Amino acid sequence: MNMDLMPVLEYFEREKEIPRERLLSVVQETILSAAKKAVGPARQLRVEIHPKTGDIRAFARLIVVQRVVSKHDQISLAEAQRIKPDVQIGEELEVEVTPANFGRIAAQLAKQHILQNIRRIEKEIMYAEFKDRVGDIVSGTVRRFERSDVILDLGKCQAVLPNKERVPTEEYQIGDHIRAYVKRVELGPQGPEIILSRSDERFVMKLFEYEVSEIRDHTVEIKGIAREPGFRTKLAVHSRDEKVDPVGACVGLRGQRVKNIVRELNNERVDIIRWSPDIRVFVSNALAPAKIKSIEVDEARKRVKVITTEDQLSLAIGKRGQNARLTAKLTGWEVDIEAEVTVVKGFEEKVAEAVEALAAIPGITREQADVLVHHGLTRLEDLLQAEESDLQEIPELADQAAAILEAARAEAQRRTIPLGQDALPKQS
Template sequence: MNAEFIASMEYWEREKGLDREILISAVEDAMVSAAKRAVGPARELRCEIDRKDGDIRAFASLIVVETVTDKQSEISLESAKRHKPDVQLDEELEVEVTPKNFGRIASQNAKQALMQAIRRAEKALVYSEFKDRVGDIVSGEVRGFDRSDVLIDLGKFEALLPNRERVPTEEYQRSERIRCLVKAVQGSDSHSEIILSRRDTDFVLKLFQLEVSEINDGTIEVKGIAREPGFRTKLAVHSRDEKVDPVGACVGLRGQRVKNIVRELNNEKIDIIRWDTDIETYVTNSLAPAQLKRLEIDHDKKRAHILVDPDQLSLAIGRRGQNARLTSILTGWQIDIDPEEEVRVGFEEQVAGAVEALAAIPGIEKEQADALVHAGLLTLDALVGVEAEDLAEIPGLADHAESVQAAARAEKERRAGSNPNPLTGEAPAAEEPTEPAENSVPETGAAEEAAPTKEAE
């Protein structure tokens, strides 16, 4: 057992980096209980393991007396002089009290004590090695599972990826290598445990620091980050150097930088947002590519009420409200998104408009225009195309049919003369003017001026 014991000490020291002296001292302390059972309650009993051959011996501190009354704590002067010739009465003398066959008895306890000492030494080594590495990314191999927790082999140490720190969309296989963030080192010198995480936002932030040199050296600053692990992450960046495009630097040439991070996150979507001091611009950038119609900002309550076209509502809110929720987390503002109600002209308003248009023609009174509209003649073109006999059949126009028709034709000729069509020589209908879509240019410009947002899937 002695040679085996020494060999095991050398193994743990070589393979795990554990101090052999600490292990041997721990086993010595554990042997005292075995020695007490074999020797009895001797005074100041201790055990010692020879560092060369592994022999285990027990020692007790006895008081030198003339006549022994307690064998457990006293030794006669005559016996004491055999160990130390110049010993005096009442002097304490350490004497070996190793019982017969103590090695066999001690070997059983030594194995158990050794394993306990190894575990304690490993915990202490874990704490000393990792207490300053919280926030770093480490790579390890999936060793096994404890219910929903994952055991990760980091080489000399074993770490734990708890279920609460796992990404819900990820599944792991034995022997698979994964990268994790060191979230915490729990415990103390005697009992420590490395806690890893893949769902923490700092994990994504650290990946960007490793991948994007401009973030690592401080040229680009990450102003905010919001994440729903496994689904989407929004990252707001700002450049301290005007010559450096923060979004482009994070995306990389042909998107290579962000692709590497997306691959590590198992195809989690990443939106890189240009940060801005103006909250309206910041919110607009964060909700892109959705086009916003109007923003109502309440600085006191830190609330932004956003109106969008109905066809942009689902894009702005995102699946299950994800886009709006992440924007709220990223900006720190409450985000409310509603569709802008379309102004619809009702039937009565349309009738009133047609009456006003016909009544504006010189020679046609409002009562006559009302009768014409209710008869189905809503436009000047429709009125010109009707004969006077047909107009006379309309109630209220029997005596005014010819004058109404004449007024309509005169107005038609007047409009044709003032604004002739170069192709047909006819004037366009007054009530249906054709004008350029004035809103199309500003909308395009606004879209072009919006800060670029890169999404990697």
């Protein structure tokens, strides 16, 4: 029995939380190497450590022969029969080949090996534990800073929040408790490294998954996300159940669900948008609350041209173009936003249009229309309100006044414009 090894195994199992099976596996590797030196090149040599007593024994699989030629590979029939009476020549038999005092020597080697490699063992265990946690959110305490990187204590191990994975608007102090997204676990020359992120878009998606039960059970699906960390996030959601409002589910009762997420993101703005397969509807939803006049779609170039009124342009584009950028990233389409062009007509253009309108009335020539407009009678309604004497005062139209007014009344009847008493020319 070897009791020297057991206190070492118990210490590391208790204090370092390293499973005994893992420790025994490491010890066996060391002892096997020692056994090969002590026993020699025995065939299929293996060592066995009793998990409770710490007894160490070595075994080899030897071939039963009538006469031994190689003691490392063979065992005589007579000796083999003392172990297994019915053994036959040519059969393989596992035989204990533990050298004298081997257990004590091997235990010393094993203890040294464990002490020398405990950090490596801890890192291997850490890697095994965290390699399947990529994509999860973990909590940790800020322990120190290495340049601009933040080192977090996760309890059993440490992780790094690189500067490029930090949110630019956030500052941390030693002792702060923060949550982060496990972006990747790398097995480097110094052992495994757990790389965390708070700026990754998937961090926000995972927060919604934790907070919104409809996302966890796949009733509500996140169709897309676009984020500028620390400032604004747009999240497109879709419901597979017509009875479930995807936006309402994410917002929660009195907005509590999204408030919890915004609090975790240190008041980063979060827009929850209803996804649509119609790009016009999707873009319009993404640009809300800006009001859109029209959207032109270029399918071939995956480009949309959004037209808004002048007062809605800055709202649609957003501060420093942020709303437009996030909309483009969220939809996967290039988004051009322009204000509606309002054409202000000049005086001459208005006069020409008025002349054309009056000249279109049967019975009124372009020359007559031009004279009428330049004397302030620009519309049919103006002619219907005029008296014959008013037109007779215009030298160019004096003898044409009655005919012009008759043409105007006929046109009014054709357009079914009701005429009041004051619209009729007075009788002289």
